[in-house]
Amino acid sequence: MRPDILKEYSIYPIKIPTPFAVGDVFSYLIKDEKNVLVDTGQYTDDAFECVRYHLSEQELTIEDIDEIWLTHGHPDHYGQAAQLADRAGATVFGHPLERSNFGGNDDADLFEAFFQKHGIPKGDIQNMVNQLDWLQQFQLAIEPEWIQEGAVLNSGELSFKVVHTPGHAPGHVSYQSDRGVIFGGDLLLGHISTNALINFDAETDQRNRSLLQYRESLKWISEQGGLVLPGHGEIIQHAASVADHHLNEHKKRYQKIKQLLSKESMTLLELSHRIFADAIEKGALFLVLSEVLGYLDWGIDEGVIAVDDSEMEYRAIK
Ligand SMILES: [Zn+2]
Numbered sequence: 495m496r497p498d499i500l501k502e503y504s505i506y507p508i509k510i511p512t513p514f515a516v517g518d519v520f521s522y523l524i525k526d527e528k529n530v531l532v533d534t535g536q537y538t539d540d541a542f543e544c545v546r547y548h549l550s551e552q553e554l555t556i557e558d559i560d561e562i563w564l565t566h567g568h569p570d571h572y573g574q575a576a577q578l579a580d581r582a583g584a585t586v587f588g589h590p591l592e593r594s595n596f597g598g599n600d601d602a603d604l605f606e607a608f609f610q611k612h613g614i615p616k617g618d619i620q621n622m623v624n625q626l627d628w629l630q631q632f633q634l635a636i637e638p639e640w641i642q643e644g645a646v647l648n649s650g651e652l653s654f655k656v657v658h659t660p661g662h663a664p665g666h667v668s669y670q671s672d673r674g675v676i677f678g679g680d681l682l683l684g685h686i687s688t689n690a691l692i693n694f695d696a697e698t699d700q701r702n703r704s705l706l707q708y709r710e711s712l713k714w715i716s717e718q719g720g721l722v723l724p725g726h727g728e729i730i731q732h733a734a735s736v737a738d739h740h741l742n743e744h745k746k747r748y749q750k751i752k753q754l755l756s757k758e759s760m761t762l763l764e765l766s767h768r769i770f771a772d773a774i775e776k777g778a779l780f781l782v783l784s785e786v787l788g789y790l791d792w793g794i795d796e797g798v799i800a801v802d803d804s805e806m807e808y809r810a811i812k
């Protein structure tokens with residue numbers, strides 16, 4: 495499905511297969527006075543071939559790319575940006591709070607320290623570190639030109655405002671045109687709820703309260719009109735209903751966690767097993783810990799959950 499507005503503005507979705515559980519990722523070509531790619535796909539031969547093929551359908555080559563605008567530094571979104579930019583002499587833009595993601599994720603030490611503090615068994619930590627290592631082959635580190643909230647990027651006819659929409663990743667941005675199109679990256683996906691992942695501030699190394707950030711970003715997009723062109727799945731025509739659905743699902747899980755913690759205190763790991771045992775069984779421990787931690791941050795923020803700093807046990811206090 496490509497609503498007419500995309501054709502009118504010469505925006506072409508490029509659907510790229512990935513080796514990741516999420517399935518295909520979308521890069522978007524804006525064929526304006528400049529040729530701009532929004533996100534690129536991961537660093538694999540297949541992804542490169544896919545972009546090359548779609549550009550050729552528009553009578554363009556890789557060398558014709560003028561700019562690459564990145565929403566965030568996950569491998570399926572930026573992995574081959576360095577390679578494409580090298581070939582094309584293109585300028586790449588991204589948000590500075592993605593510095594460690596764009597650098598090939600050099601936060602491994604922070605993650606390990608965090609997991610150890612929370613009593614995660616060594617074997618589980620090793621598995622998560624291995625998963626991070628496995629991702630390395632799908633990305634080439636890059637240092638983009640940094641763009642901040644409120645900056646404006648032009649493709650020619652079209653201009654897009656940079657909106658900082660953190661949560662899924664600390665320096666995640668969306669690109670909002672004045673004519674009703676938003677490149678949303680992984681902020682809002684129609685078919686799945688995206689995760690507010692455990693991550694750290696690039697400047698302070700402090701852990702971000704990513705679910706709280708993510709909820710603010712969802713509330714923002716819920717108030718915008720127009721089409722959202724997501725990184726995965728179908729184009730979203732009613733951002734508000736999708737965003738509000740996710741916000742409500744969060745609320746339900748938050749209630750459930752408060753209820754569990756009113757009966758007994760639990761560590762992050764115990765609580766995670768209690769709620770998402772199946773997902774953990776399938777190897778999604780990192781996603782589960784991220785999700786559950788988000789609700790704990792929320793409860794602490796509202797003063798209804800407390801944590802005992804020595805045991806890292808959480809309990810409801812109201
Ligand atoms: Zn992502």
Ligand SMILES: [Zn+2]
Nearest residue numbers: 568570680725
């Ligand atoms: Zn993604």
